[in-house]
Amino acid sequence: MENTSETYYDIRQAVAKLCADFSGEYWRKLDREAAYPSEFVKTLTDAGWLAALIPEEFGGAGLPLSAGAAILEEIHKSGGNAGACHAQMYTMGTLLRHGSEKQKQQYLPKIASGELRLQAFGVTEPSSGTDTGALKTTAKLNGDHYVVKGQKIWTSRAEHSDLMILLARTCPLSESMKKTEGLSVLLVDMRHAINNGMTIRPIKTMMNHATTEVFFDNLKVPKENLVGDEGKGFKYILSGMNAERILIAVECIGDAKWFIDKSTSYATEREVFGRAIGQNQGVQFPIAQAYANMRAAELMVKEALRLYEAGANPGAEANMAKMLAADASNEAANVCIQTHGGFGFAEEYDVERKFRETRLYQVAPISTNLILSYLSEHILGMPRSY
Numbered sequence: 348m349e350n351t352s353e354t355y356y357d358i359r360q361a362v363a364k365l366c367a368d369f370s371g372e373y374w375r376k377l378d379r380e381a382a383y384p385s386e387f388v389k390t391l392t393d394a395g396w397l398a399a400l401i402p403e404e405f406g407g408a409g410l411p412l413s414a415g416a417a418i419l420e421e422i423h424k425s426g427g428n429a430g431a432c433h434a435q436m437y438t439m440g441t442l443l444r445h446g447s448e449k450q451k452q453q454y455l456p457k458i459a460s461g462e463l464r465l466q467a468f469g470v471t472e473p474s475s476g477t478d479t480g481a482l483k484t485t486a487k488l489n490g491d492h493y494v495v496k497g498q499k500i501w502t503s504r505a506e507h508s509d510l511m512i513l514l515a516r517t518c519p520l521s522e523s524m525k526k527t528e529g530l531s532v533l534l535v536d537m538r539h540a541i542n543n544g545m546t547i548r549p550i551k552t553m554m555n556h557a558t559t560e561v562f563f564d565n566l567k568v569p570k571e572n573l574v575g576d577e578g579k580g581f582k583y584i585l586s587g588m589n590a591e592r593i594l595i596a597v598e599c600i601g602d603a604k605w606f607i608d609k610s611t612s613y614a615t616e617r618e619v620f621g622r623a624i625g626q627n628q629g630v631q632f633p634i635a636q637a638y639a640n641m642r643a644a645e646l647m648v649k650e651a652l653r654l655y656e657a658g659a660n661p662g663a664e665a666n667m668a669k670m671l672a673a674d675a676s677n678e679a680a681n682v683c684i685q686t687h688g689g690f691g692f693a694e695e696y697d698v699e700r701k702f703r704e705t706r707l708y709q710v711a712p713i714s715t716n717l718i719l720s721y722l723s724e725h726i727l728g729m730p731r732s733y
């Protein structure tokens with residue numbers, strides 16, 4: 348149902364119209380072939396939607412985070428998946444907030460125009476996982492460049508990006524340091540890095556996500572590509588987390604709306620025992636419950652956005668929004684499969700694809716347990732558990 352009171356109604360309408368050209372069949376084919384949605388990402392870029400959050404002085408639309416949220420939610424609500432390109436909206440914030448004026452002038456206008464893609468974000472490593480401070484990739488300064496050695500895992504979109512935000516250790520860990528100190532952010536120009544010290548290996552996953560392992564073997568990165576100050580990289584990455592959590596949360600809200608819409612239509616149309624299955628409370632109640640949960644999660648997303656745009660630090664709200672929205676979409680996905688009976692498992696209905704896609708957000712970019720740990724320690728004042 349159309350809701351004209353929704354924020355950014357015009358943006359939502361325009362994005363929904365664009366998405367209508369990318370049907371279920373488009374996404375199904377990509378999923379089957381494990382292929383990247385190049386045409387969709389290009390169309391989105393050409394229409395300027397991926398540059399929505401880049402300030403006008405650098406060629407973007409200069410819109411607030413809530414506009415970015417409206418764009419990503421609509422993509423997911425339409426049955427598509429913004430996972431192929433959403434990172435550009437939040438990784439560019441690292442450059443915007445902590446990059447030098449020269450770096451911003453050099454890269455942001457080209458990112459805004461689509462000439463350069465900043466889609467890759469290299470933080471997670473195989474041995475350290477969620478424990479970011481324990482990462483092992485090093486970047487040693489040698490004259491006018493850093494020499495990078497190590498490995499990243501789950502670096503999504505690396506094969507479809509020109510630039511990567513890379514977190515590496517520039518100062519060896521000593522006993523007097525916190526393990527989150529001594530890390531730095533480098534902007535890696537992947538066009539030059541591939542086969543010159545950087546190798547990318549795709550990882551096949553349960554959903555089509557273009558994620559990879561990236562290996563660094565004495566990769567040279569010019570010193571001028573250091574973002575901000577050396578050793579403060581963890582803080583810079585952390586400063587972008589609220590936006591990232593909120594944007595992932597809205598994608599989950601979009602997914603939940605898609606599942607609820609599909610479930611409602613199917614329950615109304617499908618007749619068994621001579622009547623619509625949706626007439627049975629055993630079928631309609633789980634859908635109504637999923638709707639109520641989605642609306643509650645959506646309120647937390649709105650609260651996180653309100654605080655973020657008021658200049659506050661909504662760490663708790665952004666994390667809760669992500670967790671509640673991921674739970675709401677996961678539950679709605681489950682209900683949608685159940686409502687569709689056997690057809691929920693059939694590829695042509697898109698339900699099983701979206702079910703696989705939305706499952707990711709229980710784990711990435713941060714898992715539910717780590718959000719609960721954050722709330723326990725920082726909001727409720729209980730002892731740190733790890």
Ligand SMILES: Cc1cc2nc3c(=O)[nH]c(=O)nc-3n(C[C@H](O)[C@H](O)[C@H](O)COP(=O)(O)OP(=O)(O)OC[C@H]3O[C@@H](n4cnc5c(N)ncnc54)[C@H](O)[C@@H]3O)c2cc1C
Binds near residue numbers: 470476711713715717
């Ligand atoms: C498809 C996909 C795309 C991704 N894209 C990117 C990307 O582009 N860039 C990037 O840097 N990373 C990316 N990630 C990585 C993602 O952020 C991590 O997978 C996630 O943070 C969890 O880390 P891990 O996989 O190492 O799990 P682990 O850290 O090994 O955790 C495994 C499980 O143990 C639990 N656990 C761990 N420690 C604790 C604790 N102290 N208390 C309670 N429970 C705990 C976790 O909750 C989790 O359920 C991606 C991951 C996936 C799957």
